[in-house]
Amino acid sequence: MSTKTKTIISVLLIALLFGGVWLLEQTLPAGSIVLTVLKKGAIFSLIAVSLNLLNGFTGLFSLGHAGFMLVGAYTYAILTIPQESRAAVYQYYDGGIIDFSLPVPVALILAGVMAGVFAFLIGLPVLRLKSDYLAIASLGFAEIIRAIIQFDGFGPITNGSNVLRSFPVFHSVLFPFAVSGLCIAIICMLINSSYGRAFKAIRDDEIAAEAMGINLFMHKEMALVTSAFFAGIGGALLAMFQMVVQARAFTSAMTYEILLIVVIGGIGSVTGSIIASFLFIACSEWWLRFLDMQHYIGDFAVPLLRPGFRMVVFSVIIMFVVLFYRRGIMGNKEFSLDAIYNFITGKKRKPRKEA
Amino acid sequence: MDNLTYYIQQLLAGISVGGQYALIAIGYTMVYGILRLINFAHGDIFMMAGFFMVYASASLPLYMSIPLVLLLTVILGVSVEKIAYKPLRQAPRMSIMISAIGVSYLLQNFATYYTGGLPRPYPVIPFISETIVIGSVTTSWITLLTPVLTLALVIGLVFLIKHTKIGMAMRAVSHDFETAQLMGIKTNNVISMTFVIGSFLAAVGSILFFTKYPTVTPIIGAMPGLKAFVAAVFGGIGSVPGAVVGAFVIGICENIIKSLGYTTFSDAFTFVLLILVLLVRPSGLFGEKSTDKV
Numbered sequence: 258m259s260t261k262t263k264t265i266i267s268v269l270l271i272a273l274l275f276g277g278v279w280l281l282e283q284t285l286p287a288g289s290i291v292l293t294v295l296k297k298g299a300i301f302s303l304i305a306v307s308l309n310l311l312n313g314f315t316g317l318f319s320l321g322h323a324g325f326m327l328v329g330a331y332t333y334a335i336l337t338i339p340q341e342s343r344a345a346v347y348q349y350y351d352g353g354i355i356d357f358s359l360p361v362p363v364a365l366i367l368a369g370v371m372a373g374v375f376a377f378l379i380g381l382p383v384l385r386l387k388s389d390y391l392a393i394a395s396l397g398f399a400e401i402i403r404a405i406i407q408f409d410g411f412g413p414i415t416n417g418s419n420v421l422r423s424f425p426v427f428h429s430v431l432f433p434f435a436v437s438g439l440c441i442a443i444i445c446m447l448i449n450s451s452y453g454r455a456f457k458a459i460r461d462d463e464i465a466a467e468a469m470g471i472n473l474f475m476h477k478e479m480a481l482v483t484s485a486f487f488a489g490i491g492g493a494l495l496a497m498f499q500m501v502v503q504a505r506a507f508t509s510a511m512t513y514e515i516l517l518i519v520v521i522g523g524i525g526s527v528t529g530s531i532i533a534s535f536l537f538i539a540c541s542e543w544w545l546r547f548l549d550m551q552h553y554i555g556d557f558a559v560p561l562l563r564p565g566f567r568m569v570v571f572s573v574i575i576m577f578v579v580l581f582y583r584r585g586i587m588g589n590k591e592f593s594l595d596a597i598y599n600f601i602t603g604k605k606r607k608p609r610k611e612a
Numbered sequence: 613m614d615n616l617t618y619y620i621q622q623l624l625a626g627i628s629v630g631g632q633y634a635l636i637a638i639g640y641t642m643v644y645g646i647l648r649l650i651n652f653a654h655g656d657i658f659m660m661a662g663f664f665m666v667y668a669s670a671s672l673p674l675y676m677s678i679p680l681v682l683l684l685t686v687i688l689g690v691s692v693e694k695i696a697y698k699p700l701r702q703a704p705r706m707s708i709m710i711s712a713i714g715v716s717y718l719l720q721n722f723a724t725y726y727t728g729g730l731p732r733p734y735p736v737i738p739f740i741s742e743t744i745v746i747g748s749v750t751t752s753w754i755t756l757l758t759p760v761l762t763l764a765l766v767i768g769l770v771f772l773i774k775h776t777k778i779g780m781a782m783r784a785v786s787h788d789f790e791t792a793q794l795m796g797i798k799t800n801n802v803i804s805m806t807f808v809i810g811s812f813l814a815a816v817g818s819i820l821f822f823t824k825y826p827t828v829t830p831i832i833g834a835m836p837g838l839k840a841f842v843a844a845v846f847g848g849i850g851s852v853p854g855a856v857v858g859a860f861v862i863g864i865c866e867n868i869i870k871s872l873g874y875t876t877f878s879d880a881f882t883f884v885l886l887i888l889v890l891l892v893r894p895s896g897l898f899g900e901k902s903t904d905k906v
Contacts (some may be wrong), residue, residue, distance in 0.1 A: 318706055382891050387707065393841060400838075404880035502801030504766055509834065510720075513713050520710050530715050558861030572718035579714045580699055583707055 264596055271438075275431065278419065282430050289541050295430050297500055298535035303437035304491035305518045306444055307484045307528040313525035314448055314517070315480040316460030319394045320512050321379065322488050324399030328375050329368035329489025329508035331406060334421040335414060342423035347416055354413040361425050365436070365493050369456040373482045375402065380481045384474060396611025406504045415504075422501040424595055425507035433494050438486050445527055456480055520583050521578050530585030536586075543603060545571060568588070615750045622871040623864065628755040633763035635817030637838035637847075637855040645850030646785040646806050648705060650713040653692055655837015656719035657811055661685040662734065662828035663723060669735035677735075682815045689811025691864035696704025698800070708904055711801025716834075723724025723830035728827075740772065743824050751827070760821050765813060765858050773852065778805055786850060835879065836851035839866075842886040846902075857897060 278295065285291055296298045304326065336359045338346055347353035359367070383394045405411065407418040427433065455476050458466040461546055466474050496502040514537075522533030548567040552559045578585065625863050636658055643651045664684045668677035696715045700708045741754045773779035778801075784792040786804045821836065824830060841856075843862050847854025862882055867877045889896060 314707075318709070382887055386890055386894070389648070389709065390845070392839075393650060393845070394883075394887055394890055396838070397886050401880040401883050404876050408876050450732065488710065509715075509838075510831070513717055516710065516713060517717065525704075540740075563725075565721070565726075565729060568721035569718070569725045572714070572721045574720055576696065577713045579707070579711050580696065583700075583703065586657070 258535045259473070264515035266594055273327060275434065278430050278434055284601045292430055294535070294539045296433050296467065296541055298434040298538040299430075299437045300498055301515070301518060301538055302492055302531040303440050303494065303535040304488055304515055304564045305522065306441050306527050307487035307491060308515050309519045309522075309524065309530045310444055310448070310456075310487075311484045311525075312519060313530075314453065314460060314464075315456040317480065318388050319395040319481070319484075320392045320455065320516070321376075321395030321399040322401040322484075322511065322515055323507040323509060323511040324395075325372040325376060325488035326486040326492030326495065326511070327402060327406065327504060328372045328485075329401070329492030330502045330507070331415060331421070332371040333364050333368040333493035333506070334424045334487070334496050334502050336367060337361060337424045339423065339425075346423055347413070347512075349419060350412045353416070364488055366491035369486040369489040373486040376482045376485030377478065380478045382494060384477045384481065396512070399507075399509065400511065403504050403507060416515070416544065418504065420503045421496075424496070426497045426500050433498070436490065436494060440490055441527065441531070444483070444487060448527070449471055451477065452479065471607065517575050520585055521575065523587035523589060524585065525589035526585070526591055527587055528588075530590035532586055532592075540574075541567070541571060617625055618871070620749050621751060622749050624749070624755050626867030627860065628758040628820075628863070630820045630860035631758035632817045632854040633836065633840045633843050634762050634859035634861050634874065635765065635813040636836060637843040638766070638813050638852055640841045641844040641847070641849055641852060641855040642782075644808045646782065646789075646803060647697070647708075649697065649708050649712065650841065651810075652709070652837075652852065652854070653696075653715035653719060654810065654814060655833035655835075655840070656716045656723075657685060657692070657833070658814045658818045658821075658837060659723065659830065659833030660688055660719060661811075661815040661829070662822045662832070663727065663732065664815075665819060665822065666734060666828055669850065674735075677747070681819070685815035685818075686808050686811045687772060688816070689807045691827070693803060693807045698803075700861055712757050720830050720833075726797035727830065729830065731829045733827055734822040734825070737819070737823055747813045752824070754823050759819070761816070762856070765816065769809065769813075770852060772809075779867045781817050782806065787807065792817060802866050839879075839882050842882050845886060846896055848896030851898040854896055854898035 260381045263542050281295070282292060302323070306434075308319075310318050334353060337379045339357060339358050342350040343356070379395070379398045383391060383398065386394055408415075409417050411417070448456070454470045455466070458469065458471055459473060459476055463473060518533045518537045521529055521537065522529030522531070545567040548562055549569055550562060552562055623896060628754065636654065639657075640651060641652050643649055643654070661684075664681045668680050668684075672680065692715055696711045697708055700711055737867065740757055743750055743752045744756070745751075773782060781797045781802050782799055783794070783807070784795070785799055789799065792802075795846030825832075838858060839862055843858035844855040844856070847856070849855075862885065864886070865881060866878045869875075869881055
């Protein structure tokens with residue numbers, strides 16, 4: 258296929274996707290579970306891809322993602338709560354000390370920037386560490402951020418350990434699709450640039466990469482800041498989806514869930530992460546829901562089914578993937594039009610240079 | 613209340629918490645020393661030991677339920693190793709760490725399912741939870757018993773590592789896994805033994821911890837687990853005395869911070885300490901320096 262046809266098909270496919278989502282939204286009732294899955298899936302896709310940029314493409318095993326999401330979510334919420342609602346939200350802190358509110362797009366970008374700034378500062382000490390220490394130190398930083406935000410002294414800004422609410426939210430499914438899609442496209446461009454090749458070189462062999470003249474610290478710092486920037490935007494989207502945000506929810510368990518999404522999709526595959534996000538959300542919110550309810554076959558009550566069983570089945574499936582299907586859905590390959598085209602036309606695949 | 617009395621009480625509480633962390637930290641440090649794995653599921657094994665006690669004591673007298681809890685926890689720890697870590701022995705280290713996270717997720721979800729997500733009251737163990745007054749200081753037996761019991765167990769463990777055959781094998785495997793295997797050491801047995809010891813101590817720690825902490829919840833293992841890991845890093849990962857010293861330092865500091873009124877930061881402090889240690893002396897207090905070979 259020529260590059261031109263590929264571009265045309267890609268544009269068509271994206272238009273088709275957005276058209277399909279729009280159509281679904283028009284036909285389904287407003288509270289439909291499908292729409293919830295689509296919204297949450299789109300948000301988690303962005304977050305998972307941003308984690309994959311670190312874990313899969315740069316080989317930095319970081320567990321601080323919940324912290325960056327928390328910073329993004331709080332920045333967005335704090336900056337966009339309308340002035341007239343501030344008194345009600347900050348009721349324990351005399352309406353807080355911020356008396357302006359920014360438009361949504363500006364606040365979204367600032368959410369990313371704040372997360373990036375935190376990541377930069379965290380990276381200075383943490384990126385010197387080797388793999389497992391890096392994991393535990395970044396996990397620790399996420400906990401520190403959470404403690405700082407819940408600290409009473411910062412209450413006039415962060416509202417302490419109380420919820421933030423009343424900020425502008427989205428109603429259409431198209432919004433998270435558009436924002437996540439744009440961000441993921443930017444991440445893909447970064448991965449395919451010379452910086453992206455440097456990231457992969459660091460992942461494959463740090464010492465060899467350094468010998469080739471790659472500035473290890475600068476590139477690691479760059480991967481971390483970029484990843485945190487998009488995690489921050491993802492966190493802001495998540496806040497919009499939930500309509501309220503509270504620091505207590507952003508625990509290390511959240512990071513683990515995102516990490517498991519990345520693993521299921523395939524470490525080092527952007528499309529894998531996206532597919533896995535939608536699968537993960539669909540399974541946990543929708544397809545496995547029936548496991549939480551009591552069922553009867555005639556008079557016989559099916560054993561084991563009661564609230565919580567869904568998550569047990571779910572974690573067993575995840576353990577199976579981790580143990581026996583370690584490459585995940587996509588391995589480190591990407592969804593590509595060429596492969597599908599060749600598959601349909603029956604052409605032999607050209608041996609592709611694997612990046 | 614007198615200021616001095618208050619501080620002594622806080623100090624005693626800190627030492628007691630430190631002893632509990634120490635018992636968990638040993639499991640981390642030994643597993644890391646041998647497998648180079650942060651066993652993220654260790655905190656959840658500690659949590660499961662709490663639930664075993666809740667259910668065992670509901671139908672059995674205390675002298676039977678405590679040994680049963682220790683036994684069940686050891687079985688759980690070893691089976692986690694056999695099922696989730698052993699198949700990945702040749703895999704990259706990241707995979708085995710992810711597997712540990714998966715086990716932790718599974719155990720937490722299972723506990724939530726089994727208990728219905730409700731906190732369960734921990735059984736009262738007579739005698740050790742009774743209060744005792746020494747001079748003007750009021751404390752409970754458990755506070756005094758914990759450090760003593762911890763030290764006794766640690767001395768026993770150090771003796772085991774230094775002077776028995778299995779201990780020698782452990783030191784060999786932790787020094788060089790492959791060479792030890794070539795010398796005829798059954799590394800799988802050594803690894804199982806490590807998990808037996810780690811889980812056993814975590815179970816003892818859990819009995820001591822929950823006696824002061826009235827309820828067990830499915831996510832309770834995460835924080836003590838992480839803190840114990842930090843203690844292990846602080847003391848020099850792979851070193852048993854190091855982990856114990858680290859755990860006492862963290863337990864005492866945490867209680868001092870709490871008594872000064874900064875409860876929000878008592879968890880964060882642990883991680884600040886971790887990062888400081890990693891920056892200043894990555895090998896920890898008693899750790900051996902390791903160099904990366906190309």
